[in-house]
Amino acid sequence: CIIMDRGSDFDLYKKIFEYEDIPLVAYQDEKLTTSYDVFIIKNLAKFIIKIKNNEFDKEFKYYFISLSRSYLYRMSDEEIFKIFKDGSFKQTSLYEKAKKIAYTLDDISCHQFLESILSEFSFYEKCLTYHDIDKTLIRVLNLKQIASSLEDLIYTPYDFASYLEEMI
Secondary structure: OOOOOOOOOOHHHHHHHHHHOOOOOOOOOOHHOOOOHHHHHHHHHHHHHHHHHOOOOOOHHHHHHHHHHOOOOOOHHHHHHHHHHHHHHHHHHHHHHHHHHHHOOHHHHHHHHHHHHHHHHHHHHHHOOOOOOOHHHHHHHHHHHHHHHHHOOOOOOOHHHHHHHOOO
């Protein structure tokens, strides 16, 4: 067993093992910061805060489009364009669900904020269609632990969203 703290030298080891005909199996830790599901959760958190603050700016549009195209909604570009052309984004399921959470932001903890996002947007059910649920569950569990730890440091849901953005 060879344990490496970074993968920068892995190619060299791989070549040596192949040259010597030594079987090699590699296990690599998943990074929270590069996973699509964590990125979606971060965008949901920021989107909800934009709604709470009545900020319908370019960032709001970016989050709306990102989330609409994700596996949570799978909207086509034509549908998204029509929504913005008609100005009907407030009538979408995405907006309505986010608005529901936005009204509770000042009264909930980081952990409750994350749980609300996961529950309201049927996150677990929808991510089944995207990729390996086991890895997703591990990442979400890690996020829950982070949220609980930040809660102990008196972080608010707003701080949690900023933390996710900085982490990514």
